[in-house]
Amino acid sequence: xxxxxxxxxxxxxxxxxxxxxxxxxxxxxxxxxxxxxxxxxxxxxxxxxxxxxxxxxxxxxxxxxxxxxxxxxxxxxxxxxxxxxxxxxxxxxxxx
Numbered sequence: 271x272x273x274x275x276x277x278x279x280x281x282x283x284x285x286x287x288x289x290x291x292x293x294x295x296x297x298x299x300x301x302x303x304x305x306x307x308x309x310x311x312x313x314x315x316x317x318x319x320x321x322x323x324x325x326x327x328x329x330x331x332x333x334x335x336x337x338x339x340x341x342x343x344x345x346x347x348x349x350x351x352x353x354x355x356x357x358x359x360x361x362x363x364x365x366x
Contacts, residue, residue, distance in 0.1 A: 304332025
C-alpha cells in the first residue's frame with residue numbers, strides 16, 4: 271500500500287475586507303511529474319474574489335506561478351524560499 275500524502279499546512283489569512291491568502295501544502299510520497307521535490311502546494315492571493323497571484327505545481331506542469339492570466343516557470347528551492355518568494359510577489363502586487 272503506497273504511503274499517503276501528508277497535509278503540512280492549510281490556512282487562510284485575511285489581509286483586508288476584500289483580500290485574503292490561501293495556503294495549502296502537502297508532502298507527497300514521490301515528486302509530481304515535472305517537479306524534483308516531494309511537495310504539492312498552492313499559495314494564492316485573492317482580491318475581490320479573483321485569484322490575482324498563485325504559486326503552485328501540478329503533474330506535468332511542474333512548479334510555476336500565475337500573475338493574472340500570465341503563467342511562468344518557478345524554480346523551487348525550498349518551502350521557506352517558496353514562502354519568501356510568494357510574499358515578496360504579494361508585496362509587489364499590493365504596490366501596483
